[in-house]
Amino acid sequence: MKLTRGAALVIGLVVAVYGTLLLYPLLRVFEDSFREFIPGRVGADANSPLTLTNYTDLLHEAYLSYLWDTFRIGFIVAFLGVLLAFPIAHFVARRRSDWLRRATIGLLITLMFLSVLVRVYAIELSFGPTGFARDIAPLFGEQIGSRFYIEFMIVLGLLHYSVPMSVLVLVGTIQNVNPRLIEAAQALGAARWKSHLVVTLPLSGRGLLSAFLLSFTLSISAFVVPMILGRGKISFVSNLIYNRFSELANFPSGSAVAVVMLVISLLAIYAVSLLASSRWEGAVR
Amino acid sequence: MTVLELSTVSKRYGEELAVDNVSFQVEEGRIVSLLGPSGCGKTTTLRLIAGFEVPDGGDIRIRGECVSTKRPYERNVGLVFQDFALFPHMSVEANIAFGLRERGVPASKFPERIRSVLDLVKMRGYEKRSPQQLSGGQQQRVALARALVTQPSLLLLDEPLSSLDAKLREALRVELRQILTSAGTTTIIVTHDQSEAMSLADHIIVMSKGRIMQRGSAEEIYSAPANKFVADFVGQSNWFTGRLDGGRFVTEDGLSIAVAAKAPGGAVELGIRPERIAVRTKGAIAAVGVNALEGVIEKTEYLGSTIHHWVRLANGRRIHAVVQNNGQCFARDGESVQAEIRPEDCLVLAPEA
Numbered sequence: 001m002k003l004t005r006g007a008a009l010v011i012g013l014v015v016a017v018y019g020t021l022l023l024y025p026l027l028r029v030f031e032d033s034f035r036e037f038i039p040g041r042v043g044a045d046a047n048s049p050l051t052l053t054n055y056t057d058l059l060h061e062a063y064l065s066y067l068w069d070t071f072r073i074g075f076i077v078a079f080l081g082v083l084l085a086f087p088i089a090h091f092v093a094r095r096r097s098d099w100l101r102r103a104t105i106g107l108l109i110t111l112m113f114l115s116v117l118v119r120v121y122a123i124e125l126s127f128g129p130t131g132f133a134r135d136i137a138p139l140f141g142e143q144i145g146s147r148f149y150i151e152f153m154i155v156l157g158l159l160h161y162s163v164p165m166s167v168l169v170l171v172g173t174i175q176n177v178n179p180r181l182i183e184a185a186q187a188l189g190a191a192r193w194k195s196h197l198v199v200t201l202p203l204s205g206r207g208l209l210s211a212f213l214l215s216f217t218l219s220i221s222a223f224v225v226p227m228i229l230g231r232g233k234i235s236f237v238s239n240l241i242y243n244r245f246s247e248l249a250n251f252p253s254g255s256a257v258a259v260v261m262l263v264i265s266l267l268a269i270y271a272v273s274l275l276a277s278s279r280w281e282g283a284v285r
Numbered sequence: 286m287t288v289l290e291l292s293t294v295s296k297r298y299g300e301e302l303a304v305d306n307v308s309f310q311v312e313e314g315r316i317v318s319l320l321g322p323s324g325c326g327k328t329t330t331l332r333l334i335a336g337f338e339v340p341d342g343g344d345i346r347i348r349g350e351c352v353s354t355k356r357p358y359e360r361n362v363g364l365v366f367q368d369f370a371l372f373p374h375m376s377v378e379a380n381i382a383f384g385l386r387e388r389g390v391p392a393s394k395f396p397e398r399i400r401s402v403l404d405l406v407k408m409r410g411y412e413k414r415s416p417q418q419l420s421g422g423q424q425q426r427v428a429l430a431r432a433l434v435t436q437p438s439l440l441l442l443d444e445p446l447s448s449l450d451a452k453l454r455e456a457l458r459v460e461l462r463q464i465l466t467s468a469g470t471t472t473i474i475v476t477h478d479q480s481e482a483m484s485l486a487d488h489i490i491v492m493s494k495g496r497i498m499q500r501g502s503a504e505e506i507y508s509a510p511a512n513k514f515v516a517d518f519v520g521q522s523n524w525f526t527g528r529l530d531g532g533r534f535v536t537e538d539g540l541s542i543a544v545a546a547k548a549p550g551g552a553v554e555l556g557i558r559p560e561r562i563a564v565r566t567k568g569a570i571a572a573v574g575v576n577a578l579e580g581v582i583e584k585t586e587y588l589g590s591t592i593h594h595w596v597r598l599a600n601g602r603r604i605h606a607v608v609q610n611n612g613q614c615f616a617r618d619g620e621s622v623q624a625e626i627r628p629e630d631c632l633v634l635a636p637e638a
């Protein structure tokens with residue numbers, strides 16, 4: 001294929017912009033992760049020898065627990081988010097009255113624009129040590145400061161993103177499911193809930209997957225929510241990276257954590273979508 | 286035995302009365318068609334029978350049992366949608382097995398039931414296909430099989446042929462009739478297409494504005510329409526307004542036609558079907574008692590099997606006549622002719638309120 005001069009110019013420009021602004025910084029992180037850390041120095045010396053120490057250090061179980069917490073909570077949030085969003089999305093998609101649909105969607109979009117700090121402190125106020133939950137939590141055998149309770153607060157904080165986003169993704173999907181199919185299932189003897197289980201749910205497969213992956217990626221890269229609500233008892237990998245870079249000034253180690261996080265995230269998302277697409281192949285035209 | 290009985294059923298959507306005091310019965314094994322234009326309430330009636338709507342008044346009984354407030358899955362009614370609504374994520378076999386499973390048929394009986402219903406609709410060998418791999422006609426047959434496999438008390442078909450290709454429609458109509466007859470299930474067909482209703486059903490119920498206009502066989506409805514709406518919806522007619530006067534219909538502009546109606550005198554409407562008008566050369570000798578109206582051919586449409594003429598009568602009125610193309614010469618534009626009408630072909634109806 002022959003490129004015209006104009007096209008070559010445009011492509012060159014785009015490559016240059018993306019290269020310097022996005023790709024180069026990432027490569028720098030990648031490079032730094034292989035350099036030796038010199039205590040007291042901010043950032044690795046460009047001439048320091050290449051090493052794998054930054055990676056082998058991460059095999060320590062203290063680091064693995066960060067990864068475990070991040071992905072475990074991310075998975076829980078994404079799962080709960082999609083679960084809670086599905087009925088709301090169904091309500092919005094199947095409503096006859098237009099204003100109710102608009103009001104619900106408007107509310108959800110507003111919710112997404114709300115600053116993360118506002119949400120986090122709102123949760124802290126209601127569910128933290130000064131909130132109403134202080135007296136309720138013990139009824140379930142939990143203390144406000146317990147690890148489980150803190151994890152619950154983080155999940156709650158992340159659901160604030162996960163639910164509205166999943167709803168917006170799922171509304172379109174559910175609207176595309178022919179309502180006649182649900183009626184057909186009912187005419188064949190399936191109760192209402194069952195008709196949704198065997199028709200709406202499998203035909204929304206792709207949408208459910210997108211909603212899940214969006215929630216999952218947003219959750220595992222969360223920073224403010226685990227930092228404030230986690231009270232230092234639960235930290236995500238993002239908090240670890242921040243800690244390495246800004247508090248210890250150990251750029252090589254921070255870079256290594258960042259690279260590991262990136263690779264695992266990509267693998268996890270690839271695995272989930274591979275699994276799901278084989279399951280739902282043919283389900284959606 | 287009466288399978289379905291609707292008595293004074295009404296359904297209202299807001300201010301609009303979609304179904305207005307409708308009553309009818311369907312006997313075992315009959316094929317009945319609800320015929321009418323869109324918005325006449327036929328689809329709402331179907332949805333009431335299926336259980337997707339609850340009537341505001343009246344009573345729906347299936348085999349004597351009142352089902353007015355029962356859910357669709359609590360009624361034993363088979364339903365075939367206009368777009369067939371086959372489950373796209375299931376094979377043909379799984380689509381058909383769905384109803385068997387939901388109706389609690391033991392799984393050991395599935396293969397035999399599926400085989401026999403696929404034999405009925407002539408779709409053996411397609412078990413593993415997905416609905417997307419089937420043509421429209423094949424999808425319809427699978428939808429029929431899916432509805433029939435549970436042996437419903439009543440089969441409902443919503444516009445069964447309208448989503449198919451115009452050319453296919455006629456062939457599939459014959460096939461559908463065969464399947465319905467050999468299935469022997471009591472069936473209700475909702476349609477806006479008169480030829481669909483006439484060829485598929487042994488009994489037709491014509492609806493308009495939520496009410497039943499007329500019921501009867503195709504022949505009764507066509508040859509003796511109860512009112513102008515039915516006469517116009519089922520076939521075409523030339524209409525004249527005038528009065529009956531001693532066995533003759535007369536209009537103010539001087540038309541006088543002998544009619545066979547026993548209706549009392551007074552203001553009436555006269556309808557004449559285009560194909561009941563014979564167009565012959567002027568001066569031909571008409572049979573005894575047959576009306577012969579003189580006129581000139583104003584326009585002719587040659588449509589192959591039929592030829593349409595528009596004849597300007599002596600009093601200035603124009604009438605539409607359709608003659609069979611039997612290969613003999615036919616009248617041309619500008620020719621003087623006489624339109625011959627037998628008194629028994631005149632539809633004499635009370636004027637519209």
